[in-house]
Amino acid sequence: MRRLTLGLTAALLASAAHANDSLQAIQQDPKQFGSQLGNYTGNRYSELDQITKDNVGDLQVAWTFSTGVLRGHEGAPLVIGDVMYVHTPFPNIVYALDLNNDGKILWKYTPEQNADVIGVMCCDTVYRGLAFADNTIFLHQADTTLVALDATTGDVKWSVVNGDPAKGETNTATVIPIKDKVLVGISGGEYGVRGHVTAYNIADGTQAWRAYSTGPDEEMLVDPENTMVLGKPIGANSSIDSWEGDQWQIGGGTTWGWFTYDPELDLVYYGTGNPSTWNPSQRPGDNKWSMTIMARDPDDGMAKWFYQKTPHDEWDFDGVNENVLIDREIDGTMRKLLVNFDRNGFAYTMDRETGELLVAEKYDPAVNWATEVNMDPESDQYGRPQVVAEYSTEQNGEDVNSTGICPAALGTKDQQPSAYSPKTQLNYVPTNHVCMDYEPFRVSYSAGQPYVGATLSMYPAPDSHGGMGNFIAWDAVTGEIKWSLPEQFSVWSGALATAGDVVFYGTLEGYLKAVDATTGEELYKFKTPSGIIGNVMTYEHGGKQYVAVLSGTGGWAGIGLAAGLTNANDGLGAVGGYAALSDYTALGGSLTVFAIPD
Amino acid sequence: MTKPRMALAAALIALWAGGAAAQQKDMAVDSNDGIRSFNAEGTPVPEIAEDGTVDWPTFSGYRRYHAECHVCHGPDGEGSTYAPALKTSALHMDYYDFQGVVASGRQKVGASENSVMPAFGTNPNVMCYLDDIYTYLLARGTDEVPRGRPAKRAEKSDAFTEAETACMGG
Numbered sequence: 001m002r003r004l005t006l007g008l009t010a011a012l013l014a015s016a017a018h019a020n021d022s023l024q025a026i027q028q029d030p031k032q033f034g035s036q037l038g039n040y041t042g043n044r045y046s047e048l049d050q051i052t053k054d055n056v057g058d059l060q061v062a063w064t065f066s067t068g069v070l071r072g073h074e075g076a077p078l079v080i081g082d083v084m085y086v087h088t089p090f091p092n093i094v095y096a097l098d099l100n101n102d103g104k105i106l107w108k109y110t111p112e113q114n115a116d117v118i119g120v121m122c123c124d125t126v127y128r129g130l131a132f133a134d135n136t137i138f139l140h141q142a143d144t145t146l147v148a149l150d151a152t153t154g155d156v157k158w159s160v161v162n163g164d165p166a167k168g169e170t171n172t173a174t175v176i177p178i179k180d181k182v183l184v185g186i187s188g189g190e191y192g193v194r195g196h197v198t199a200y201n202i203a204d205g206t207q208a209w210r211a212y213s214t215g216p217d218e219e220m221l222v223d224p225e226n227t228m229v230l231g232k233p234i235g236a237n238s239s240i241d242s243w244e245g246d247q248w249q250i251g252g253g254t255t256w257g258w259f260t261y262d263p264e265l266d267l268v269y270y271g272t273g274n275p276s277t278w279n280p281s282q283r284p285g286d287n288k289w290s291m292t293i294m295a296r297d298p299d300d301g302m303a304k305w306f307y308q309k310t311p312h313d314e315w316d317f318d319g320v321n322e323n324v325l326i327d328r329e330i331d332g333t334m335r336k337l338l339v340n341f342d343r344n345g346f347a348y349t350m351d352r353e354t355g356e357l358l359v360a361e362k363y364d365p366a367v368n369w370a371t372e373v374n375m376d377p378e379s380d381q382y383g384r385p386q387v388v389a390e391y392s393t394e395q396n397g398e399d400v401n402s403t404g405i406c407p408a409a410l411g412t413k414d415q416q417p418s419a420y421s422p423k424t425q426l427n428y429v430p431t432n433h434v435c436m437d438y439e440p441f442r443v444s445y446s447a448g449q450p451y452v453g454a455t456l457s458m459y460p461a462p463d464s465h466g467g468m469g470n471f472i473a474w475d476a477v478t479g480e481i482k483w484s485l486p487e488q489f490s491v492w493s494g495a496l497a498t499a500g501d502v503v504f505y506g507t508l509e510g511y512l513k514a515v516d517a518t519t520g521e522e523l524y525k526f527k528t529p530s531g532i533i534g535n536v537m538t539y540e541h542g543g544k545q546y547v548a549v550l551s552g553t554g555g556w557a558g559i560g561l562a563a564g565l566t567n568a569n570d571g572l573g574a575v576g577g578y579a580a581l582s583d584y585t586a587l588g589g590s591l592t593v594f595a596i597p598d
Numbered sequence: 599m600t601k602p603r604m605a606l607a608a609a610l611i612a613l614w615a616g617g618a619a620a621q622q623k624d625m626a627v628d629s630n631d632g633i634r635s636f637n638a639e640g641t642p643v644p645e646i647a648e649d650g651t652v653d654w655p656t657f658s659g660y661r662r663y664h665a666e667c668h669v670c671h672g673p674d675g676e677g678s679t680y681a682p683a684l685k686t687s688a689l690h691m692d693y694y695d696f697q698g699v700v701a702s703g704r705q706k707v708g709a710s711e712n713s714v715m716p717a718f719g720t721n722p723n724v725m726c727y728l729d730d731i732y733t734y735l736l737a738r739g740t741d742e743v744p745r746g747r748p749a750k751r752a753e754k755s756d757a758f759t760e761a762e763t764a765c766m767g768g
Contacts, residue, residue, distance in 0.1 A: 119716030
């Protein structure tokens, strides 16, 4: 009876108010950690301040938990009340752990999935974590089945299938509950999947709307007159006019990244991925709206504004990274901003209400494929990256090896989410410091099969510190790096900033590191059982602050870096000069939870 | 005179690299059908000239491997955190078994393993270049071709182009 009343109340609240009240209440309580990005703004910032830059050096392991799964562990656990929810990569097990009882397993849910899906996941069987709203845990499985689990019992409330793995459609991303709906994306850009975002009703799992990334206006939920692109109406047929023939149908623009949401503006933000194939000569045009930041109304999906970061991609600079919503003063006026650290190496600061482009600067000095993003509203190049001919795989053509392109296809940053501290007004960004050679060639499409069309080799950024990553602090208003910490491997772990003036991140060797939020000085490190590609989170229980992270090496980083990266251009001189991840860490999913001893 | 010397070198390299199983791979070039080279058993082998120039099919195998295979099996056939190093598999697996696994796939799924090799039998980007990929991996396994992009390659023959066009469907 109690549950029924609660359910009714939640339903009433959800329909009456903005955001999702149950989720917002948790987001406003720093003791809990209710979303993968910490909250709707995506800032991965916690108000908890028991652990400070002065005492973080005393941090110790409080408890650990083995997930029982070996492959790459991305994402983070959630803490709702006295329960921690832990997810795994395929087979996507969910554990509910009782924090009042030393992490005893309250319930465990193991989905039944056809193992064929493993073979069509491009870059390991990663899963970036659960979502919560209305006493429901949302599990989005690898095979695209979205399951609503009762958070108390683990019972299935409903499930719905979002895509078809036989066509290469899979899922790796988390979902976002907004009001009475939950929004989900799809993976498979390397299989020619046509990307879309779909909203399902939280109450029963029925579909509310679907917005494609490419194709006719009505299928993209675009209004030719009222959807804006850099201050101008988008116009009719903006997508299909930017492709040859019907290539948009297998044109990618998948949506496997993160969602953020502004309850006041009532807009949800996400990015679309690369156009398929990786051979740009095979798909002339701007390939809209791949590589695009999208702002939509979460109720009906209608698009408010778009901005395409990399028109006609030639490098696999998949545009799905998180859009962090921050408020900062520019020229004496508080602005509602959106900050995006794109794979292409540019960090974009935009007005999140209008989609106006304010700042676009390189956040790794190695970035060389474009000189700049044109910032002149009067120019026909406005908002477009100015591509350097030498690094243009389109201009160099098919069957030509373009060399020395920075960043590599991994991007200056991949999915690993950044953090932002309102106290320091700095964004903390885990980055890759890797360059590549890229040779496109002709491929043919067949459903459910890889549709790649380029050979590439990757290597640490030349003439730098020799490592493959940096952890940086970024000022999104000035567009400048405040400090940069060199790392031997790509930093493939999501960051966390806290009111204790500490920033946490993990490394591929397996270290959890804590640094001073102002100076970047390293304050603490501990080597966990395996490489970290998960995201650091924090919560408070029984009056004590904890920091937790999943380790378990893998992901795309585990593909490229396992044996180390070599620069073919270095010839024999480079033999032995590269670092292999397999020399540092091995597989194994485990959760490590830290606290300051009493 | 070139051929026997190469064969000897290849045999020696195989001895160093792989032990007993690798010794069974006959890397000596016995024939060439105008497209690629074969050993005495009639299975494809790479042909690497003394100056390191790789035959076109093996170079093509490098390209196709790094488009279709490396997203799981890692760069240069070196393996990843979850998929085996194919440069070693190629030395230890029978040519026909290799073809079978690529075409039909293979699953090792259980409590400790979640490995799935998809079936590429309907994928022309893989199947039309399967022999190329195979000889590239043999060359990697024996270290006849070092890591990275082969520095020198032979030109594509007309016969190769013809066969490629026919296979890829025009």
